Amino acid sequence: MNNQLDSLRDELDQVNIQLLELINKRGQLVKELGDIKKAQGMKAYDPERERDMLNHIVEQHQGPFEYSTIEHLFKEIFKAAKELQEDDYHKTLLV
Amino acid sequence: MNNQLDSLRDELDQVNIQLLELINKRGQLVKELGDIKKAQGMKAYDPERERDMLNHIVEQHQGPFEYSTIEHLFKEIFKAAKELQEDDYHKTLLV
Incomplete structure (x- = not known):
């Protein structure tokens, strides 16, 4: 039973890192x-x-x-990406 | 230029669906x-x-x-998964 728990946890850790990579790829x-x-x-922003x-x-x-x-999770993901664009925009203004 | 825009949008749509699949795999x-x-x-919940x-x-x-x-995005993803466990728990109580 505990082997099964460990193997599911390993799989969860892998999925977390894949999610991280995809979220960052999306940001890029x-x-x-x-x-x-x-x-x-x-x-840049098109509702x-x-x-x-x-x-x-x-x-x-x-x-x-x-x-x-x-819907809620993707709205949060979209919002994060929007902030990334705005950061870039503000950096441009400062140059 | 617009070809480049279309191709980035296609890539973004693909990444969205990959994210959807991973979020659901994580939930499972x-x-x-x-x-x-x-x-x-x-x-079930272990802070x-x-x-x-x-x-x-x-x-x-x-x-x-x-x-x-x-951190914020993953906390939202974790919270969603926790709600899934709680839903299951409440369903069990109703049986």
């Missing part, structure tokens, strides 16, 4: 997107595109989490 | 862990283990997000 992509959009004179992304994610969702939980 | 693992712990008369997991994640982190953002 959002930064790149923001840079291109700014270079084109577009606003309509964010809503589309969220709808697409929720459509693919099958559980075990509630849909509302998935 | 936490449920299994909780079931085993309950069967052994242990409490010390949660702190260890978070420390391990933060140690591996290299950016672009702030450490505090990563």
